[in-house]
Amino acid sequence: MPTPARIHVAHALHEVFGEGGRVPDIWDRELGEDAHLAQALLGLCLRRWGRLQAWVKPKLKDPDRGVPLGTRVTLAMGLAQLAWLPGVSDHAAVNEAVELAGNRDLGFVPHKGLVNAILRKAAKDRTALAAELEALPAALDRSSAAERALRAALAPHGAGKHVEGDLEALWARLQRPPRPDFRLLKGEVPEGLVPLPEVPGCLCLEDGAPFPRPWLESAAGMVQDRSSQALLAYQWERPVTRILDACAAPGGKATTLALRHPEADLVALEVHPRRAARLRQTLEQRGLRARVIHADAAEWLERAESDFDLILLDAPCSGSGTLQKHPEWPWLQHEDLPRLTGLQRRLLTAAAERLAPGGLLIYAVCSWLPEECEAHREWLAEARPDLQPAPVWPGRLGTPGEGSEGHSPVFRPNPLHWEGEGFQGFAVTRA
Structure with a gap:
């Protein structure tokens, strides 16, 4: 047998x-x-x-x-x-x-x-x-879906005449099983973890070091991909008293938001009941204060009356940026992309309505496809002229020609040189 x-x-x-x-x-x-x-x-x-x-x-x-x-x-x-x-x-x-x-x-x-x-x-x-x-x-x-995702990942970074070679290089990198990244929550950094200089607070496992399971189980640290950590290392100096994490499970980003703004009131939404319960338990184990709400984010936002100084919308997406972690992705059926982009725009519309004057809205997806991010950014710029680009990330994490003075309102690291997941996003502030 x-x-x-x-x-x-x-x-x-x-x-x-x-x-x-x-x-x-x-x-x-x-x-x-x-x-x-x-x-x-x-x-x-x-x-x-x-x-x-x-x-x-x-x-x-x-x-x-x-x-x-x-x-x-x-x-x-x-x-x-x-x-x-x-x-x-x-x-x-x-x-x-x-x-x-x-x-x-x-x-x-x-x-x-x-x-x-x-x-x-x-x-x-x-x-x-x-x-x-x-x-x-x-x-x-590679399936046709994988081929399209790779070309979408490279396109904003000017692959140009070398696109085929860059595509093969990117594909080869994505075939290596990913190595986890970590973040310290309390206490001392355990042996075997070393800092990643380009992302403040991000820890990597040294070659040959054991996986730090006891440290994670003690709630002294957490696993968090470097793209998520870099996305939430935004530079924002305005006061933040009310935060919304619109799609919060499993809780890594909600944890980071709570630690960055310990005096703020944090609302964390999650549509799946088991994931919401797990999210609540995770935040409690980490000693963090948050109001976890089991609700459909779009419906909740459309009914909400309160405004927020900071909104994180890590929207449901195709997951094309997770090719390395999910090698089954190229072989899945991807017929629901129109449904996903429609949901993303609905969430973005509702989130923009709840952004307080002077507040910051960060939209992100773990996808490289332009219709899941760049198309929404262009649409939002026309539909909501009161929302202005907010250059909150280092320029090296954006794309050429975006932003000013070394900062970018777009988060789109070059996948040829960036070992994290394929996240992309943008930030806007309300005038």
């Missing part, structure tokens, strides 16, 4: 390629120590899916005939282990893939012999297998 780790990976691959769904955040929670193998194997299958399928195709009796998903999944898992996981034995990689092929839910029983034959032959020279797979074009691992 296949190990639980391999069964979990097979289920996750079926969710992505069979249902077009994301890999759940807790997909490996029950695996214990086997989670390391499962994470590595799933990451390889997702990041190399196109190449794995292309390698198999000419080995088939009828290459143009469709192959059941169960066969594609079991072959991909077996080949990925043989090519890139030297700690996995030939026997484990081949035999457990064959057993998966015989599972009526996860494989395709008539193809057990095919899976066995292809994998046994590949196992005879694992080094050659890895070389053959790596020699295939990297573009095979």
